[in-house]
Amino acid sequence: MSPDEKVAAAAKRLEQTANENGGPYQEPEAYRGSIARTMFDRSGAEDGTVTALVPEDRIGDIAREAYVRIPSIHPRTNKVEAEYLGVVASRPFAEPDALSATAPTLVVAAAHRAVLTPKYHGIAQIQVFGERVDGQIVPPVRRPCPNSPVFLLGDEEVKAVLGLNIPPDDKPVRLGLLDGASSIAVAVPAAQKSVLFKHLAILGTTGGGKSTTVSGTIMNLAEAGNAVVVFDIEGEYTTMNDPSSNPRMLAALKKRGLDPRGADKTKLFYLSGRTPASPDHPSQRDFKIAFDDLSPYVLAEVLDLSEPQERRLLDAYEVCRITMERTKIYPANDDEQREALEIDELLGGWPRMTVEMMLDVVGAAIEQIDGNADDFRGRRNGFAGHEKVLLQTLNARKIEKDSRSWKAIAKRLWRMKKAGVFADRDRERIDVGEMLVPGQISIVDLSDMDAPYLRNLVIAQMLRALQTRQDELYGAREDAIRFGQMPKDLTKVNIFIEEAHEFLSAQRIKQMPNLFDQVARIARRGRKRYLGLVFVTQLPSHLPDEVLGLVNNWILHKLTDSGVVNRLRKVVPGVNEATWNSLPNLAPGQALCSFTHLARPVMTTVDPSPCQLRMVD
Template identity: 25%
Template sequence: MFKDNKVWIGKSDKRIYLEPKMANRHGLVAGATGTGKTITLKVMAESFSEMGVPVFLSDIKGDLASLASPGTDNENMQERIKRLEIDNFTYKSSPVQFWDIYGENGLPLRTTISEMGPILLSRILDLNDTQSGILNIVFRVADENGLLLLDLKDLRSMVQYVGDNAKELTLKYGNITTQSVGAILRSLMVLEDQGGNFFFGEPELDFNDWMKVAGDGRGYINILHSSKLFLNPALYSTFLLWMLSELFENLPEEGDLEQPKMVFFFDEAHLLFDNAPKVLLNKIEQVVRLIRSKGVGVYFVTQNPRDLPDEILGQLGNRIQHALRAYTPADRKKVVTAAETFRTNPAFDTVQAITELETGEALISCLDEKGSPCIVERGFILPPQSKFGTIDDYLRKQIITSSPLYYKYDKEIDRESAYEMLIKRNEREMEELKLQKERLELEKIKAKEAKELEKLRNKKSNRLTPVERVTNSAMSAIGREIGRSLMRGVLGSLRR
């Protein structure tokens, strides 16, 4: 809830706030399953939206979509509202936009192969140096020949083209081996099988459409439907790597703002870092370190702080810790580690408190106006103003089709690009080969006919009798003599 120009998160014996100007110093929401992390995320997303800050979040379980529907009153809600002394509490929905790489439960989310570029693609496909070099050649050949690389079929056809013409291209660009070309095609096949053909294409996403504000001044909450996406790690890593790279490269430096330009939430972040490619981990670390100056806040929601790499965990200034369970010595160590990250409050034992927190209760420590961590407070998180649970397909579809961006992104555009142009080029080459073959066949036929005619003449000559041959020879001789006599007569007349 946005109150007193601050994000009101929870309440102990006093209200606990997150300072808007410190919201771009990133944050962490942690806790065991069922302790209230999702509710905390929703409360924070609603608050940022109300503050006029656009939000992006990944919805893995489908329960964040209910931000689009107002909550309903009940006895438990009334008890929580009264306990936290919330005045004028209202149930309301937030302005949302649904996105889905597969285009099933949200607006399609796409980018082009050219926009991704050979360097990022090489990293996400886990290509070695030789294979990466060949992929660079593929992009260079496409560029020099005016062949647009928009989707996966464009890239696949270009790789095949380079492989088929390796002998000629090697002299200009360097060695191109069949083995490396095959390895690239296999990696592309894995990405395609996981849905890469949905992600690569046009129209590509304009990030400005994620940073819009609704007519009432509230920031849009962009919800990426991720339940299917998380099952395809290669595609999810590709999407994240592209998104983080684009944000980092295209957003201008802003310095310290009174409130962030945008806030990102990554729910179930432990799934994000499990078996993630090293290049993705490096990119996330880079973005977390440096994107603060671009006015963007990044918040990770996970079960345990230890789920995040230390390099990233150290950059998260605003922390909300829900209950952790300590059933084993290993669990106990995790609890102690989590407690040690907070600035101690002498009023309670932080380690003990983490294991005793009720559902909806948390240890909260945010940065103050000077950027210093506040002492940890034990308090209850505010209830969300939106609905608990999920929404039905009818409401989701209604929100999607009524979005002002629906007609911009709904229909895929498949304009002429490398795939189609190479097909036409192959068709022209096949036609030329066909014509050349027909010309050769015709020349063979003519040569054969000439040979047959010569044979016929020779055969006819061989069938003459000796008298006919002597007569023909004599007639030829007489004809030549008559011709010479006539010529001498003409020349004599001229002399006279």
């Protein structure tokens, strides 16, 4: 028998033996269609992740951020003990079979330009984030058994697992596409109380894509029927009513299958006497804020007074209040007398008080200290005609004879008066009811205000006014329900605070605790009243822990500051180590999105902005 005949006979005998024992090897039913197998844990293994081995021919089918299910099959009983859900935390890296990647044979062959490619496989790390129990996803308490199959999830399964199947009544608002799965849209429920109304932070370095994310989110929220208010520090969003003309943005929109378009319903608000960043905007409204809405304690913080000066200011405020009572400016009748008993000066000011009245009190105090009280004359909108009552009140108060402190207060109050931010007449006051219109984008243009303390004052007072108005509407709705009437729908409001680090930096909170207390109160009460805050900044390192503690939802663009990333690790749950390490290298438009309705944070490619942004290159 020739050698070839011997080989053929041996092959025949092997085939016969195989047929007698069930034929060629067949993968068990439970493993068919799998793309990988879980492996025994290696040294350095971490809780929450498992190692998976991928066959050579399937390496191209799996990528980082791919979602998988793992039926945990016991190696002795071959029974499925549990089903786990996971995401590929690190892409499959090639590793040769039965050899080290640094084996001398491979090194020598490559170094001398030989082609020697042994059989190889892929090795990936999978973060296990859930276990499916009776159709529900619960936190995993165990790990999949070794040699369990790994299956890729289909698009519909991924959407169901992540919580992206948002009912139409919850008004899904699209942010972009799931990274690694270009057909799956990442959306947020605009009308669900437990998500955006637990507040949102959009963070990232300059050039990371924050403005694109903010403008697109603003437009989509308004189209979902929410009222959107934007405190625009640089005037960047004042041209949102126009479609984008930026060539790069147009190309990105075309690639995504989207069309450029302007926001349908925008209204531009700017301080009287200032120049708006977009003077040709079709719907404009100038405004001033009311001095009598201002808490004396917030006023003291805004004026940046020393401790003695703050005491003098509070004395002046009390003298002003008593003089108003004695002259019947306020309260002027029994109804107002009862109303005055309910005023909380930690939250707001004294009705009808003006900055001119405070200037009169401080001016009269200085004249009295200098011995020139007989020459004192009150201002229009101040205490003109009531000088005698004012001086009597000052005498009874026995103010400190600290002329230097009183003059410092006068200087700061006069600076506020000259800034022209306070209304002299009711018709000049901002009516925040104009902003609480479903589907409207109200852009508060603060770009022509150089003084940060004045910008912060305007933001703080408008926030408080918005909260007060929303409280009134909420109370009216609750009353209607209590009396069996048909209640009006409560308008859902999202407030975007650009350059949040300037408004709520650690230093400002230390200097202005009462101002921060007002913001924190709005954040806490807003959750039940459909009033959601959005903090936007390129300098998240300046935001203190007190602000981060108010936030439950996150959109994180490129972040290069390791200190910031380490702080965020403590407050953003469910992010794996590989994703944290990728934040400094994110491309413009990429973002890590963590929302309370999602099963886990997801990497997202944010949609390009369809509208015109004033400061985008």
